[in-house]
Amino acid sequence: MKSRKSFYKNAVIKQDFRQFGWISLVYLVSLLFTLPLGLLQIASRKYVIFSDYKNYLMVNPEIQIVLYFAVPVAAGLLLFRYIQNEASVDMIHSLLIKRKTLYVSHVISGLLLLIVPIIITAIITFFVTNTIEGFSNILTISDLFSWIGIVTLLTCMMFSFSIAVGFITGMSTVQAILTYILLFLPIGMVTMVTYNLSFLLFGFTTAFIEEELMYLSPFLRFVGSWEGPQPYSILEIMIYILFTVFFFVIGLVLYKLRQLERATDVIAFPFLRPIFKYGVTFCSMILGGSYFSATGDLNWNWIIFGYIIGALIGYTVAEMVLLKTWRILRLHFFTGFIIYSVIFIAVLLGIKTDLINYEANLPRMDQIEEVYFGNKYDMQELIRNDIDPFSDNKLYIQDVRNLHEEIINQKDFIESQQHSDINKVQGFITYRLKDGKQFTREYQLPAEAFQKNLTPVMESEGYIVNKPEFFQLQREDILNMRIHPVGPGHHTNTITISDKKEIEEFRRVLEKDILSQSIEDIVSPATPWAYIDIEFKRSNNEEHFFDGYSIDWKKSYDNVTKWLDEHGYLEDARIDVHDIKEAELTIVNPQNQAEDMFSPEEYYQTGQKHATITDKESLTTLIRHFTEYSSDHTYYVKLILKDGNEWYGSIPDKYMTDQMKEQIK
Template sequence: MRKKTLFKAELLKQVLRQTGWVSIAYFIALFFILPFQVLRRTGEDGIGYPVYPESLPEGMNPLFDYGYGLQYPFVLLAPLLMGIFLFRYLQNKGYSDFLHSLPMKRVQLFLIHIGTGVLLLAVPLLLNALLLGLLLTTGDATILYEWNDIGEWTGVLLLFSLLIYSVSVFVGMLTGMSLLQGIVAFIFLVLPEALMTLVTSNLVFYFEGFTPSYYMSAFSQEYSPVIQMFSANLGSVPGMVLMFYGIATLLFLLGAYSLYRIRPLEMAGQAVSFPKAAPVFQYLIIFCFMLVGGIFFASGPWDTWEWLIFGYVVGSLFGFLVTEMLLEKTWRIFSLRTIRNYVVFAGISAIVVFVVQLDLFGYEERLPELEDIESVYIGDHNYRSTSSATMGENMTETENILRVMNVHKYLVEHTSGNKEGRSLFLEYELEDGERVARSYVLPPGFNREDYLQEVYESREYKEMSSPIFRTGPEDVKSVEFHGGEGTSYEISDAAEIEAFYEHMREDIYSRSYSQMTSPRLLGSDVILHMKGTGLSAQADTERFQVSLYDENTAAWMKEEGFYDQVFTDIEDVEELKIVTFDQVPEGDYYEEFRTRADDGEGVETISDPDEIREILSSSLFPAPAERMVGIYFKQSQSYPMDIYGLEE
């Protein structure tokens, strides 16, 4: 027994010597990102930023945002490296044979390494938490964070560290190469998001109305810890997700131990430790390469079935060759066996593609029943993919729901088959909580005014789509107005903000459909700075525009004396030039427009203010188009500031 204890102590020392540097580096990085920065800020006059809690959004933990997220790469890298270096002995046959010849069971070897890794990852976090606590009791750090922030920061980062560490260890049991372990572990961590992105990006070729961005935005931050770490504040991760991550950590460690018990020692140095698992590894990679190939070759103007299938063939062949060479460790891979394996994969893939495109579940033609719909959204963009934190409620009035369903029916019956062009996004929220979302490129015969005017001019739609209704004047810290020449003006007085809201809301209620849909080229850009803006100022703003048609607001701006400073009016436009092309320009349409406009041949020039107002009030749409109009402002007459398509 004494001999076994001696071996365990010596083994523990050896493990600490091999991996202790990862823990030390982890501690130093977190120290300079958090306690050191807190010490600097509390030690300087006027540098108590961010002030807690008034300057932060409700419920936000400031410790997660220190260093502008610089702590997260270390939270990802340290556990990955810990898992790689702790079990590096499994990748070296001589060292592996030596350790497994010691008078210790495999479970003891595994527990010593696993326990050391957990300890070395926990100590840097706990020490930094202790330092943050000391600063809280001895300094002025109370203006920066509170005790519960320290506890939440320590617990969440420890959970994420252990989850990443467990994945690294689990993958290490499946491969005999350290470099491959790190790469595959990272891929494994982003696999849910990566697979979702690849699959949804391909399904758009199969189903009219399919909206990849909708599903990706709803899914992306739920099941991939790496994506969640770098795209959201970790303090806002739901408790159920944290519980799921905790359970997943235990399952990965148990899975790693189960694999460790049966892992053949002679597989050190091999790409895959278990020969029977090699086909799964290979076919998963080939599948991903196939989807990437389809997206690559069928993108843009080549979005046809022929290019999609060609991309599938090229992508799968490339993935097959790469994985075969990796598994066999040679480029001499051509044999009847390899050809047979690829033919099997190609046959299965062909069957799947054929079945999917049959649309057996009626995805394309499905419309919810009116009695099942609780609310509806309609707009030019998928609002779930935007960064707005104050999205309004969907429309619930029966008249608007019926109008949206009428638009949906038309688009189902008159699908264009195009992937590029003006689009429309629809979403139904059903009584049972299910959401049905579709996005369509509008067909040539679709008259937007006939189908959308009544919806867009309704009060409910205006309240849903404009930030001036989704927020109240009491939520706003300041309102910033920007003019066309870089000029700006800001108001922060509560009475002025309330007056602006009152006039702006009145103007939006009175906007017509044409005023709402035509590009707002003239006017003033407005930025609402919301209260609670802390470290992420960009995320806590709302943007829109005071347009030429908003007469009440424009009159109020004149009364306040800053209209001329920030409002671009008709008088600021020098002229319009209209150019008609034989076909829609491809490539750099801006330069082609400018060249034709400078030549003057076949170019119509408009300089009368009334005609300019009439054209800019008509149905313009994003360029390129066969007929385009360029807007030339007086401060920059030599080139057009904006180019839009112009309807006949």
């Protein structure tokens, strides 16, 4: 009995309930309004798709996320608020109660105040769910237990995290701010550091990091957990449990070590002050570098300026916060900043001079098992569909490696072209090595400059069959194929192919055209004739969701054009020369292309010389190579359609005929 009494104090728990019981009441009322009442509100709507709500987290999710990441933090702050006040901390610790006993008693109080409302809400929600016919068959008792477990775990983790942070600082306001800063710090740090490395290291890629970022923040992970019957994996739940236990333990350790007179100090432990100061400095520095890299088009003068200003602001603010005064211009202020600057400059020079041989590193042929070359988002999509995107063709591997070797040799040229608007290819290269590791690099390659090395890679079957559109065409559950013409006034002219025989024929000719593309066709910026939307058959539990994929009908797809013509679809499937009344051509001086211009029409308006094109041969050339998406061209065009609509775009210089150039002189 004596050991039990020393473990916690009933009097402390009762006092917490009297003083902070309103937290539990607020939490309960909020949960009741959010979940059971939310279910009743949804069911009362005139039109509702019950299958949209796959789990209880999808009922008023925005309100739920606020509750689970605000109420536990507030509870941790209020229950231990006495340690942040000089008068109350002395009074409480003058009692004959050990710190361990006080800590455990307050933790028990907080857990009871937070968990009881969850259980009461779950009981009421169970009965409400069973009274609504639409939900009773979808939201099962196992879903409710899953909700109880996840919400209880999140609540306990945020409560323990708030408590642990509270012992680091001596101010309640700082405790609340630090709790949320540290909650997002891992994802913020990884994002900013990898972004900076992407322009510091040639070939560095953030692929695979992007998809894992949400797991670094419980907040963002919860936002992404609304979909699916099992929002969290078993591994995630185990990690969250370990973190919760760790925060409770570290909170107890910090409480025992903390000096009582540290109340009102921003950082209560002296050894944490340098970590805080230089951590703030580093975060502010990379934020400044990131900002000026984006606004200054990766101009190194601006990037260095951003690093310096960011570091100076962060260091100054951190010093003011720690000293709680603006009078910080002392010797240690300058020496500390100089030491930090020297260390950072050394690290930056080490990265830029590639001391670790990251940029020039290239695996040998005998080390490579398989390779992928293409777009990183295409690769991620294939992996999500359980498609292995790698090729083990030795000739293809050699071609990709030859291209990669040339990229390394042309590093300076590629970096000099990174801000230009010339047509580029995303060169995402991933080698799967024989030792099981992966070697990944990413580049933006000027298409014309690297055409010799890109041709054997991008015209090979190993590259084309790993395009997502090729994979989608192999599916056997195609329901129909709709063709949406590109151009003004033609969005309603939809051609639908639903006959099974025609779908199979059209799929084959489309596949044939994709496989036969030259590199010029693949990288061409020309606006497609139309978009081909492929709709797939839906399973019963997805009957309300669109399942489809869109493929460009490129102007180089001659077999598709021929098939549509033979089946009587071609006339309404695209805008071609027969739909054009005339075209007005103009020359645009690149110096007149302001940064705030975004549309071809705005560029066209700056043209000085104009010519009206009416001959069929020139109009055919214009519509064939017409593009809406480029801002690096000299010749801009306004197509005047027979239906009165106007269509603005541009033409690459190499497709301008002598006749058209002569007319616009």
